[in-house]
Amino acid sequence: MIVSKFTDRFRTAANDITAPVPPGIARPPYLTPTPGNYPVLSRRFKATPDQVKPARNFVAELLGDSHPFRDDAMLLTSELATNAIEHPTGPAARPQEFLITVTFILHGVLITVQDPGSMEIPCPRNSKPDATGGRGLALVNSLATRWGFHRDSIGTVIWFELGSAS
Template structure:
């Protein structure tokens, strides 16, 4: 499933509504913590693509079928900007700059890769996850940038 995203901040709300509408047939209840986390991750990744690239993007969502009890949900946002996500330090009063830090803290795995002239940022949530913390795969290596916020540009 995918949704074309225009470089317009209003698209973030449309992306959240689209993702919520896709949950119905997946066996994930709209009030489950997994669904709430997924919608927050959609919001953060689409916001980064819209605000920081100025390019159209594509939101892709892979949800488990209703018959599956344990499965992984995968979210991807591909854009036409070839610039890599870079760590940003923000102070406690800043109202932005924490999007990928949230992704790092909430997703079981996340990362990014170059794709053509652009990039794809992805994250995964394990439906049966009871891990204490998330593992981040940043680029082609593993790293946890604790204490830093990220900006996808």
């Protein structure tokens, strides 16, 4: 897998944000590499249920087995990717996809999920014990150090941070 081959080199040169990025992985277009930025990698996924696992694996591979927030990051990425798939809006002519961005911050990780958006404001729900869904943002709310969302001309970005709150 492309990410696996890149992960060790990325971790070694994590502060070199000008390092080449392998095909299929990109830096978000809104960030320009300048000294002082944290290392950031992104990948697009089709908004289909079979892409939740690859999205989760993308995050897991970048963080590596020994990262202290790996399991929580994988779980929360799965929840937000599922939300991006289940609640899409936007022009029907535009292919539906979502973008996962992983930012390595001091003492933690910041992960964003960007999609074309929904008309609803993202907020945690209280699901009934026998409900088969509706717990995603409640999990984000309870596990993340902090989280939030914003909307722009492209869609909705939901983000969460694990680790440092500074």
